[in-house]
Amino acid sequence: MIPVEFLEDYRRDQKELVFDLSRDIVVGSDPVTADCPNCYYDGVAGSSSATPTNFVGSVTVFEGTSEERTYTALSFNNICPICRGKGKLVSANESIIPAHVLWYSDKFAKSYPDSPAGYSGQNLIKIKTDSKYYEDFLHAVYFIIDGVRVLPSSTPVIRGMGSDDGIVEMFCKTTEVGKETNR
Numbered sequence: 001m002i003p004v005e006f007l008e009d010y011r012r013d014q015k016e017l018v019f020d021l022s023r024d025i026v027v028g029s030d031p032v033t034a035d036c037p038n039c040y041y042d043g044v045a046g047s048s049s050a051t052p053t054n055f056v057g058s059v060t061v062f063e064g065t066s067e068e069r070t071y072t073a074l075s076f077n078n079i080c081p082i083c084r085g086k087g088k089l090v091s092a093n094e095s096i097i098p099a100h101v102l103w104y105s106d107k108f109a110k111s112y113p114d115s116p117a118g119y120s121g122q123n124l125i126k127i128k129t130d131s132k133y134y135e136d137f138l139h140a141v142y143f144i145i146d147g148v149r150v151l152p153s154s155t156p157v158i159r160g161m162g163s164d165d166g167i168v169e170m171f172c173k174t175t176e177v178g179k180e181t182n183r
């Protein structure tokens, strides 16, 4: 039986280690959309109906996010200038979290025992962070790591020494086969 104090110490040490070696990475989740205030959306066509709403004045969308924007009502004839004919406004849904990043080259990935099967020819990246970011990892659609866009290639796993509190890690892969990275 391992004493509880030891486990707590170990957990704290692990977290500190991961944070000491962390850098900021971008976590991209599903984009957030909002109806264009300036035109009606055509649900059948999946685009702007090119019919103006009775929008007057200005409105702020995606408030409180980095994509916050304020739009002023604009009259138009053919294509709504606010959504450019899409009928919706789309906001990237990105956040920045600290993570420990380990790049594996293709050559190493083939022999690396933990790498998911079937990814030879692509670069694997293992990312680790505090388990409080588990949900961010779980819902990530892409990451931008060291300026390279990568996709999740495994589900996140918590390494918790017998609890849900610890380190979460997952594998990612580069989006293009054989893409060169600077690592």
Ligand SMILES: [Zn+2]
Pocket: 036, 037, 038, 039, 040, 048, 080, 081, 082, 083, 084, 085, 086, 087, 088
């Ligand atoms: Zn519009």
